[in-house]
Ligand SMILES: Nc1nc2c(c(=O)[nH]1)N[C@H]1C(S)=C(S)[C@@H](COP(=O)(O)OP(=O)(O)OC[C@H]3O[C@@H](n4cnc5c(N)ncnc54)[C@H](O)[C@@H]3O)O[C@H]1N2
């Protein structure tokens with residue numbers, strides 16, 4: 161049986177970023193850039209006042225206080241019309257272009273208006289260059305401001321706007337189909353009879369994929385017959401990723417693997433040394449990646465976060481597509497079963513200035529309710545001998 165790390169590596173290796181496309185920049189939040197972006201302007205575009213005040217010649221203030229004659233008032237968005245000469249000042253607003261001749265801006269708080277003759281008193285001497293942002297000091301025309309592979313956050317949206325990039329090449333989100341297999345399954349509105357169970361995996365998996373911005377279609381429930389599974393699976397082959405849950409272990413009606421093979425799906429793995437989630441199948445049919453997950457709800461949840469999360473983000477162009485782990489101090493001893501790596505629902509919190517983690521009560525692979533009391537998965541590595549309170553352990557944050 162392969163390890164979780166090997167399985168994640170296989171998923172990463174077998175998944176390619178989707179074909180990039182040009183998208184209006186406002187719709188790119190959370191996506192990865194598929195191109196470098198250059199600026200078409202200098203920023204600031206001109207020598208710009210950083211304060212509301214007076215544009216002056218710094219040397220005129222050497223023996224401050226000093227009185228200067230105000231020759232014009234310059235608002236942001238308007239070009240100055242007069243050159244500032246010795247003995248003169250132009251009133252200027254933040255963001256306006258500094259007039260020719262001036263080499264400093266003194267802010268209003270350091271001046272006193274003199275009502276007569278349009279004059280102003282500068283109260284203290286000021287250094288050359290004060291309160292002026294020089295043309296091109298932040299961005300130069302032609303400079304590469306954003307790089308292929310960067311994730312677009314609000315600040316990158318702002319830069320795209322600043323450099324006039326109204327359409328930008330990004331990697332899109334994948335289309336995903338979800339099939340729930342199991343003759344015992346009924347939908348949410350139905351009251352299950354004794355042998356039945358409501359389909360929860362279809363909805364939790366859809367929510368997990370939508371959280372990553374994927375374009376999800378819930379294809380529905382199929383009974384445990386080869387015909388039904390095969391028919392729905394073939395319908396799902398128009399998607400980038402097809403997810404099935406249930407029917408992957410050793411039972412007489414666990415037919416998903418057989419159907420995948422009958423359809424000549426290339427299988428990359430079908431068991432991983434993982435708890436919960438051992439019987440998980442990953443393959444490809446034509447352009448579609450197929451993940452067949454175990455039916456137990458926590459097993460389906462965990463295998464999504466480990467493998468499908470990685471595939472979706474690789475398709476979206478992320479350079480580090482898999483879930484990251486961080487370390488926290490364990491608050492209670494843990495009994496270790498070994499052999500398979502375990503992912504246990506746990507609670508992560510800050511206490512006494514450090515990050516702590518403790519497992520929540522959990523009855524195993526079917527106990528989905530326990531995951532609603534958790535905000536992380538605590539990792540018990542396959543080589544761990546024992547885990548004692550106070551030890552550092554790896555966790556995956558879920559929220
Ligand atoms: N002889 C063996 N039996 C089992 C093994 C094994 O290695 N040898 N593995 C066990 C493990 S581990 C898991 S996990 C399960 C996985 O089983 P399947 O993927 O075949 O899943 P099902 O049998 O179809 O269902 C398991 C369980 O989950 C419920 N279920 C299924 N689909 C849904 C859904 N959409 N929403 C909610 N709940 C669902 C289903 O009713 C079952 O109770 O196999 C073990 N057996």
Ligand code: MOO
Pocket residue numbers: 434435436437438439454456458459525
């Ligand atoms: O993989 Mo199963 O989920 O251990 O219960």
